Amino acid sequence: MQISRISEAEKVTDSELDKTDRKILALLQEDARLTNNDIAERIHLSPSQCSRRRARLEREGVIAGYHARLDGEKAGFGLVNFISVTLATHNRNNAARFAELMARLPEVQEAHALTGEMDYILRVVTRDLRGLSDFVNETLLPHEAVQNVKTSIVLETLKDTGALPIGLD
Known part of the structure; x- marks a missing residue:
């Protein structure tokens, strides 16, 4: 809700x-x-x-x-990936095109603009390596906003919580 x-x-x-x-x-x-x-x-x-x-x-x-909160592995999405993205050009229109792409992709759980070498970092879930390959090669790389991607596959998750450190003083 x-x-x-x-x-x-x-x-x-x-x-x-x-x-x-x-x-x-x-x-x-x-x-x-x-x-x-x-x-x-x-x-x-x-x-x-x-x-x-x-x-x-x-x-x-x-x-x-x-x-x-769903268990990704039990729901069939056993592969967690972090994908760094560099945009093809750095202007407002291209960033907007990339943001529109991110909004349409249910595999993308998080998308953050960064400082430094890469423009964005994505947290993406896929069913398997084939799903990751398809996502990168058929969705990200062909998109006009994207120049380069670097993919990292999560081997083990030590902590995964969206909880904020509220603190009760």
Whole structure:
């Protein structure tokens, strides 16, 4: 479920999160299926107060959405890859074309613009080496925005969490 967005000016800042907000966020990061009653019980708050706080955190964009976390290997996507991309030309139009490509590709889990030698780093999942080869040779390299790619295959994942270090002070 995606939460509706608000303007940048209306978003809450880290310094505006109190200890109770942080407790709510920490619990939801552990298990997003917790009900307001479950959370309220754990942090000694009334369910209605918990509900209001949670709704505010959603409205202000601190809680961006709720998602099921899937096991890639068990779901048939056993190969995790990091792909560095250099653009063919460095201008706004080419960067926009590349961003449009990234938005269309479900294999791309993350895409980040970088400083340094490469322009972007992608986290891509594929079913196997053949899928990776097809992705690189039939999707990335032929695209007009792309000049060069370098691929690294993940051998072992030591840690994979999207949780933020909320800290409860």
